[in-house]
Amino acid sequence: MRLGIFDSGVGGLTVLKAIRSAFPEVDLIYLGDTARVPYGGKSKETIVRYSVECAHFLARFEIDLLVVACNTASSYALEVLKEELGIPVFGVIKPGVRKALEVSQNKVIGVIGTRSTIESGVYQESLKSAGSVVYAKACPLFVPLVEEGLIEGEIVDKVIDFYLRELKSTEIDTLILGCTHYPLLSPAIKKYMGEVHVVDSASALTEEIAPMVKNEGNASLSLFFTDHSPSLKNLIELILGEGQKPQLVPMLCSL
Amino acid sequence: MRLGIFDSGVGGLTVLKAIRSAFPEVDLIYLGDTARVPYGGKSKETIVRYSVECAHFLARFEIDLLVVACNTASSYALEVLKEELGIPVFGVIKPGVRKALEVSQNKVIGVIGTRSTIESGVYQESLKSAGSVVYAKACPLFVPLVEEGLIEGEIVDKVIDFYLRELKSTEIDTLILGCTHYPLLSPAIKKYMGEVHVVDSASALTEEIAPMVKNEGNASLSLFFTDHSPSLKNLIELILGEGQKPQLVPMLCSL
Numbered sequence: 001m002r003l004g005i006f007d008s009g010v011g012g013l014t015v016l017k018a019i020r021s022a023f024p025e026v027d028l029i030y031l032g033d034t035a036r037v038p039y040g041g042k043s044k045e046t047i048v049r050y051s052v053e054c055a056h057f058l059a060r061f062e063i064d065l066l067v068v069a070c071n072t073a074s075s076y077a078l079e080v081l082k083e084e085l086g087i088p089v090f091g092v093i094k095p096g097v098r099k100a101l102e103v104s105q106n107k108v109i110g111v112i113g114t115r116s117t118i119e120s121g122v123y124q125e126s127l128k129s130a131g132s133v134v135y136a137k138a139c140p141l142f143v144p145l146v147e148e149g150l151i152e153g154e155i156v157d158k159v160i161d162f163y164l165r166e167l168k169s170t171e172i173d174t175l176i177l178g179c180t181h182y183p184l185l186s187p188a189i190k191k192y193m194g195e196v197h198v199v200d201s202a203s204a205l206t207e208e209i210a211p212m213v214k215n216e217g218n219a220s221l222s223l224f225f226t227d228h229s230p231s232l233k234n235l236i237e238l239i240l241g242e243g244q245k246p247q248l249v250p251m252l253c254s255l
Numbered sequence: 256m257r258l259g260i261f262d263s264g265v266g267g268l269t270v271l272k273a274i275r276s277a278f279p280e281v282d283l284i285y286l287g288d289t290a291r292v293p294y295g296g297k298s299k300e301t302i303v304r305y306s307v308e309c310a311h312f313l314a315r316f317e318i319d320l321l322v323v324a325c326n327t328a329s330s331y332a333l334e335v336l337k338e339e340l341g342i343p344v345f346g347v348i349k350p351g352v353r354k355a356l357e358v359s360q361n362k363v364i365g366v367i368g369t370r371s372t373i374e375s376g377v378y379q380e381s382l383k384s385a386g387s388v389v390y391a392k393a394c395p396l397f398v399p400l401v402e403e404g405l406i407e408g409e410i411v412d413k414v415i416d417f418y419l420r421e422l423k424s425t426e427i428d429t430l431i432l433g434c435t436h437y438p439l440l441s442p443a444i445k446k447y448m449g450e451v452h453v454v455d456s457a458s459a460l461t462e463e464i465a466p467m468v469k470n471e472g473n474a475s476l477s478l479f480f481t482d483h484s485p486s487l488k489n490l491i492e493l494i495l496g497e498g499q500k501p502q503l504v505p506m507l508c509s510l
Contacts, residue, residue, distance in 0.1 A: 035301050036291050041402070046290050046482045046505070057510040115485055144399035147296070155417055158410050226510065227301045230370055250301070253508040255312040255481065 001214045002027040004058030005067045006051075009037035010232065011143070011180035012069030013239040015092065018202035019067065020221070022210070027217040029061050035227035035251055038143055039072040040114025040179070047116065051077035052084055057224075057249065059085055065212055067205065068092065071113050071178045075120035088212055095204035096176045097126040103197045104174040107132045110167045110196070112139050113178030123178055135170050139163040139179075146181045147231065149238065152188050160185070160192045168193060175199065184239070224249050256469045257282040259313030260322040263305075264292035265487065266398070266435035267324030268494040270347065273457035274322065275476070277465070282472040284316050290482035290506055293398055294327040295369025295434070302371065306332035307339055312479070312504065314340055320467055322460065323347065326368050326433045330375035343467055350459035351431045352381045358452045359429040362387045365422045365451070367394050368433030378433055390425050394418040394434075401436045402486065404493065407443050415440070415447045423447070429454060439494070479504050 003023075005016050009032050016030050031054050033039075039047050051073040055066060066081065066089045068074045074091030082089045100109050109132045111123040118138040127134045141159050150156055167175070174197040177183060183200045190198050223246045225232060236244055258278075260271050264287050271285050286309050288294075294302050306328040310321060321336065321344045323329045329346030337344045355364050364387045366378040373393040382389045396414050405411055422430070429452040432438060438455040445453050478501045480487060491499055 035297060041484045041486060042290060043483045043485070049505070049508075053508060053510050119485060140403050141396075141399055141405075144396055148395050150396075155410070155413050158413055162410055228298050229296045230298070230374060231296060249510060250304070251508045251510050253304075253308060253506050255308050255504060255506050 001217050002029065002061065002063045003065050003067060003213070004029050004061065004063035005069050006031040006033070006054040006058060007070040007180060008032070008039040008072065009034050010235040010239060011146070013236065014180050014183045015067065015069035015202045015205060017240055018206050022206040023213050023215045025215045025217050025219050026213060027220045029058055029063060029222045030224065031058055032225045034225045034229050034232060038114070039070060040116050040143060041140065042116065044076050047072055048077045048080055051081060055081050055085055063087065065090070065209065067209070069180055071117045071180065071201070075117050075122045090205065090209055092180065092201035092205055093122050093126065095208040096178065096199055096201040097123065097130070098208070099204035100127070100174045100176050100199045101130050101132065103199065104132070106171060106173050108171045109133070109174045109176065110135045110137070110170065110172040111176040111178050112137050112163070112182065114138060114143065115140050117178050123176060135167055135172055137163055137167055142185060143179065143181045146184050147235065149234065151184045156185065156188050157192065160188055164189070164192060172196060177201070223247065226251050256472050257284065257316065257318045258320050258322060258468070259284050259316065259318035260324050261286040261288070261309040261313060262325040262435060263287070263294040263327065264289050265490040265494060266401070268491065269435050269438045270322065270324035270457045270460060272495055273461050277461040278468050278470045280470045280472050280474050281468060282475045284313055284318060284477045285479065286313055287478070287480045289480045289484050289487060293369065294325060295371050295398060296395065297371060299331050302327055303332045303335055306336060310336050310340055318342065320345070320464065322464070324435055326372045326435065326456070330372050330377045345460065345464055347435065347456035347460055348377050348381065350463040351433065351454055351456040352378065353463070354459035355382070355429045355431050355454045356385050356387065358454065359387070361426060361428050363426045364388070364429045364431065365390045365392070365425065365427040366431040366433050367392050367418070367437065369393060369398065370395050372433050378431060390422055390427055392418055392422055397440060398434065398436045401439045402490065404489065406439045411440065411443050412447065415443055419444070419447060427451060432456070478502065481506050
């Protein structure tokens, strides 16, 4: 079986890592759109256009299932991608929501993500329609922090305090990390938030796709990126914990 | 006379503002590539490709002169753009270097910028070939801070300390802000650095182009952006200090 996974950059590798550990024999093809990262501050129209381009690239490899490992793209593009590809398409929003509803006792749930993800309101709507009270907060500096390799220390703690102070004063007992970069900040966020359950989508997603996945294949792993940025190699190692050779697929654009 | 100006995003508006105040009657056409911002962490090949696309868009308006108001693009793409367009092309590197050499007493000069700008080495080479001692430092979090509207306060001070501590311990008497976003952090940087001359390229650039510019035209101002991101309006106001209506020119891309 062959799975395609795409993300705006390297953050989706946290999802790839979880899938690979749950289904070690499956063939995985990953595309990170590093030439246009981040998607988080961009408009819905642009995010949908970029997502369709990424999905069509992966579809050329005759994938059986597509995982959109980017919350921003999952917020806006999922329905369009299902129509375009004609194969099962999974995002990271629904699994995170399901997991949060499962672990929350008091049904007061917080969610953090990029500005686009939070402004899309998809997390909030899903959680509210399940009867939860929701507190949401956009944290635009978290991705650049992680991309800079800053995942602990004084600056990280200050920025976490800057964004999460309000959420901490609510009665939330569960916090959804609504961005695939955020699991790398998870220890620092947990330390700051105390007793709160922290939910990341990666493990929830692997449960969600399990019924569709046959764990058979050559265990191959291909990593494609649209740009070979200076920090790419370090970030791949930081997330996957191993040296993996990325391949470059430049885009052709016109204004 | 008609000037074209492009930048990876909104930061170049600090340059536009300086040009407009020096030459109030000239027609100005600005393009911000907000759909692919930031350029700072991307590869040379990708930065050159994006720059050529932006320049060709502006060339359609029959501009007489092109200003590359982005340090990253100025570092890599200037020669290619001169060949492609056949009109005078000015970047922000050379004016910043000239100004720094002018104001520095001891010829020990610091330069800060995005990772790509600093890794390109253009500032360092120009300054060294003029006999200066140079200290350079990439500050990747400064752009996201400004884009988040954070230009003063505790987090800003911590991040400035994180990046500039080493520079502060050297004998530099002049610091070049090698990124068009950084002038917004200028007060905080000056406070931290103390007696050091802080050079931003915008005013130096207007002096540089003065011999080529006839201050005549309709004083028109057109702002184009490749994406209408959620924070665009706020950032235009933060920099230009006035409401200006941006126009959208989406890109067509293929992978």
